[in-house]
Amino acid sequence: MAPPEDGTEFTEEVKAAEAEKKPISTIVFVIAMQSEALPLVNRFQLTEDPDSLFPKGCPWVRYHGTYEDLHINLIWPGKDPVWGVDNVGTISASLVTYASIQALKPDLIVNAGTCGGFKAKGACIRDVFLVSEVAFHDRRIPIPVFDQYGVGARRTCSTPNLLQKLNLKSGKLSTGDSLDMSPQDEASIIANDATIKDMEGAAVAYAAGLFSVPTIFVKAVTDLVDGDKPTTEEFIENLGAVTAALDQTLANIMDFISGKCLSEL
Ligand code: SAH
Secondary structure, eight states: OOOOTTSOOOOHHHHHHHHHHSBOOEEEEEESOHHHHHHHHHHTTOEEOSSOSSOTTOOOEEEEEEETTEEEEEEEOOBOTTTOSBOOSHHHHHHHHHHHHHHHOOSEEEEEEEEEEOGGGTOOTTOEEEEEEEEESSOOOOSTTHHHHHHOOEEOOOOHHHHHHHTOEEEEEEEOSOSSOOHHHHHHHHHTTOSEEESSHHHHHHHHHHTTOOEEEEEEEEEETTSSSOHHHHHHHHHHHHHHHHHHHHHHHHHHHTTOBGGGO
16 A cells, blocks of 8 residues: 555554554564463474563563564563562563564564463363453552553453454453452452453553554463462462463464464454
8 A cells, every 4th residue: 555645644543454454474472481481482493582682681581483474572571680580570561562562563462371260250270261351450549530540451452263263261351460369459350350360461461552562362270269279389280281281272373373464363
């Protein structure tokens, strides 16, 4: 499509409509934990970028490679320089999403990882969910309108064909910066009508939303928040099997996406 003859630039809407019809080419995975990322790195034989795209001093790691027509980038926020553990949570998730968008201009972001599930809402260990809506559960600001800003509920980009073809579960995701759940968090999670909870999703959605980059959320259940076992114990027990299930689903998603444009998802 040629630019308008009156010399004006394309509007954002026109650009978005054009992108909908172009085959998806550059994909950015945002994955918080190394143990969630490595199965995908191995499967697609992604290599670590020696000259990091990111500013010196950032612990963030980019792996990249190609699969069919897709340029795959996997961004892992690395390990905390002081404590040596994975940089989980909303701060690192939003920072790496922002930086990856600036550096790579992705057609699609995939935030993938583990999550807690609510069995009362139909979640089971090892289920893989494609998220329909995200919101925060630990940003309580009881002032009109700020309350809704805090919750930050937003719908994710609609992918009905992907959902149907891969036979995934669909549900709402609630995000907060704690692995456990305080009584206030619980009330917010119920208000958010969430089936699963994690520590990154809504933050990735916020950063991607600033630049209107379509994003999907693929979350696999490691622990049942309303189950009988302590969360940490259950998380560690299931992590290996669940990351394998997540890896397989992500591979199926790549197969489905390859050669398609956004409007076909
Ligand atoms: N105990 C773990 C720490 C994992 S932190 C360890 O030993 O390494 C939890 C990570 O898994 C976050 O990235 C979060 O998004 C996800 N997660 C899994 N279950 C969760 C739950 N019940 N609540 C919140 N996040 C959860």
